[in-house]
Amino acid sequence: MAKNFFNDEPNGWISELQELAKTEFKMVKSRHQLEVVEISKWWKDLGLSKEMKFARDQPLKWYTWSIWDIAAAEHLPHCMKICFKALNNITNEISYEIYKKHGWNPVHSLRKTWTGLCKAFLVEAKWFASGKLPSSEEYLKNGIVSSGVNVVLVHIFFLLGQGISKENVQLINNFPAIISSAATILRLWDDLGSAEDENQDGHDGSYVECYRKENEGSSCEDARNQVLEMISDAWKQLNQECLSPNPFSATFSKASLNIARMVPLMYNYDDNHRLPHLEEHMKSLLYENVSL
Numbered sequence: 001m002a003k004n005f006f007n008d009e010p011n012g013w014i015s016e017l018q019e020l021a022k023t024e025f026k027m028v029k030s031r032h033q034l035e036v037v038e039i040s041k042w043w044k045d046l047g048l049s050k051e052m053k054f055a056r057d058q059p060l061k062w063y064t065w066s067i068w069d070i071a072a073a074e075h076l077p078h079c080m081k082i083c084f085k086a087l088n089n090i091t092n093e094i095s096y097e098i099y100k101k102h103g104w105n106p107v108h109s110l111r112k113t114w115t116g117l118c119k120a121f122l123v124e125a126k127w128f129a130s131g132k133l134p135s136s137e138e139y140l141k142n143g144i145v146s147s148g149v150n151v152v153l154v155h156i157f158f159l160l161g162q163g164i165s166k167e168n169v170q171l172i173n174n175f176p177a178i179i180s181s182a183a184t185i186l187r188l189w190d191d192l193g194s195a196e197d198e199n200q201d202g203h204d205g206s207y208v209e210c211y212r213k214e215n216e217g218s219s220c221e222d223a224r225n226q227v228l229e230m231i232s233d234a235w236k237q238l239n240q241e242c243l244s245p246n247p248f249s250a251t252f253s254k255a256s257l258n259i260a261r262m263v264p265l266m267y268n269y270d271d272n273h274r275l276p277h278l279e280e281h282m283k284s285l286l287y288e289n290v291s292l
Contacts, residue, residue: 073085073088087114091107091110091111091114092107094106094110094155094158094159095107095110098158098159098161101161102158102161102164104158104161104164104169106158106169109154109158109169109172109173110154110155110158112173113150113151113154113155114151116145116150117145117146117148117150117151119145120142120143120145120146121146123142123146124142124143124146124205127139127205128205133205133209133210133213134210135210135214136207136210136211136214139205139207139210140184140187140188140207143187143191143207144180144183144184144187145175145183146187147183147186147187147190149179149182149183149186149259150175150179150180150183152259153179153182153252153255153256153259154172154173154179156252156255157172157248157252160249160251160252160255162249162251162252163247163248163249163252167247168247168248171247176241177237177238177241178238178241178242178246178248178252178253178256179256181234181235181237181238181241181260182234182238182256182257182259182260184230184231184234185231185234185235185238185260185263186259186260186263186267187207188207188227188230188231188234189231189263189264189266189267190263190267191206191207191208191227192206192208192224192227192228192267193267207223207227208220208223208224208227211223211226211227235260238256238257238260241253241256242254242256242257
């Protein structure tokens with residue numbers, strides 16, 4: 001008669017599982033120890049810690065960051081696991097190149113801004129899945145993060161390598177006004193286009209939709225005028241940030257301005273839900289000959 005595996009000698013079964021877990025732990029621990037030895041040797045042979053005295057010499061810390069992330073990713077669905085690992089790898093590669101060139105490892109800052117973006121997407125998904133729109137203030141606060149502008153400009157800041165210091169990194173990690181104002185411009189312009197685009201049918205939400213829900217009886221034109229006024233205010237803030245003394249480089253300030261300048265080109269829809277200015281610009285750029 002076959003033994004009942006779950007009921008027969010339960011203490012022995014539990015003991016075997018515990019022993020198996022201990023063996024597995026020892027194997028994983030041994031593998032990590034070998035990896036630490038290899039990484040330490042690689043870091044020492046690279047010689048960057050000797051060449052860049054002002055940089056942080058913390059290879060063990062960076063190794064530990066990657067262990068937690070990859071371990072957590074194993075619990076994700078396959079499709080998300082692939083996306084996570086691709087993002088994690090490219091973030092590590094970018095961080096390493098920035099460190100080699102500028103002597104600062106930005107991996108914490110880059111991961112923080114990606115985490116913020118993903119959380120903002122999740123918030124929006126929960127709102128619209130529930131069918132309940134947030135207040136216009138709540139929507140915009142989250143929307144300037146989900147615009148992705150912060151991700152772009154944080155990467156630009158480190159890739160430029162100008163003005164990197166402990167103080168400036170702390171500022172860039174906390175969504176400064178020079179970034180949030182540009183993000184506000186993009187989010188609101190995007191929402192104006194979304195509100196007029198019948199193909200989207202309002203399912204992705206917009207500031208216009210939230211505003212009209214809060215202000216019963218208001219027309220689309222009322223909401224549009226409100227958004228245009230807010231865009232104007234955001235431009236004033238961005239100009240003030242760029243023209244007044246600030247801790248960021250002139251190149252970074254120009255990058256923030258250029259992102260905001262691109263927004264009307266990318267989101268200025270006509271009555272046919274097309275982007276005539278962008279189409280004309282690309283036609284000129286790609287197909288028209290320039291006489292010399």
